[in-house]
Amino acid sequence: MVPRHRTGISPVLKLIHLTDLHFTPPGVDHLECEPRQRLEQAIESINAEHGDAAFVVITGDLAALGQAAAYEDLKDCLSALRVPYRLCLGNGDHRTRFRETFPEIEVDENGFVQSVVETAAGRLILLDTLCQGVHWGELCALRLAWLSRQLEASGSSPLFLFMHHPPFPIGIDLLDGLRLRDADRLAALLEGRTVRHIFLGHAHRPVAGSWRGIPFSILRSTVSQFALRLGNARPARCYEPPFYAVTLLSKDDVIVHFHDYSYDGPVVAYEPVPDIVVDDEATAADFQKQRKSPR
């Protein structure tokens, strides 16, 4: 039985964000990792610690090279997850093969893997930024028209966007060249709307900030990461640990916890920190005076 967590934020929707699984056909390693083993570890952690989450959302690069066998293996692996899941596509994915394996996943009227999920905290809008055959992202006129209608229908509901490609540069040239190419058109649609947060993948790095006033978070992949080499420095991969995000959404607030789920070191009981001790009377008197002073 997973405990229902009480928090100071109310009402809360707990949601798990995962990204860049890079699944391969069974038995095929990828980037010196076993993608299935990494996801199984995440699922075990989610089931044990956050089984009360409303959803798990995975923001693309479900497969490394869009192989049908990879999607079949992914579906089998996800069947162990006790929390309902929603999926976005990334540049490593193949839309047709994905849809053949996951026919139950909602798509828009043009077959793009885009959908809206109603929740107690607001609306989740999942976007399809896959431009088949290349690594950069796109939101074509059809996809933007769908988004425009969803935004119009959302009124003043808080909105949370999920997509693979960041629509902005993050300061790493390689990745910046592969970002979403329709950022201005997306920004024009979002202007004045109640978008609380954008959840992203693609960068294989932990990055947070805001884009044109909208907060965002990007996660590490469950496989390997890009090393932090800014600008045009030669890109490199590294093996910083994977994580997923535990997000707490409410009408007014978004909290994003990054959970290093593969950490297997000690977890020790917290001991309250003793009062600050000073060893001279003048400093002690000064501290005492400051505590009593009105702010």
Ligand SMILES: [Fe+2]
């Ligand atoms: Fe990726």
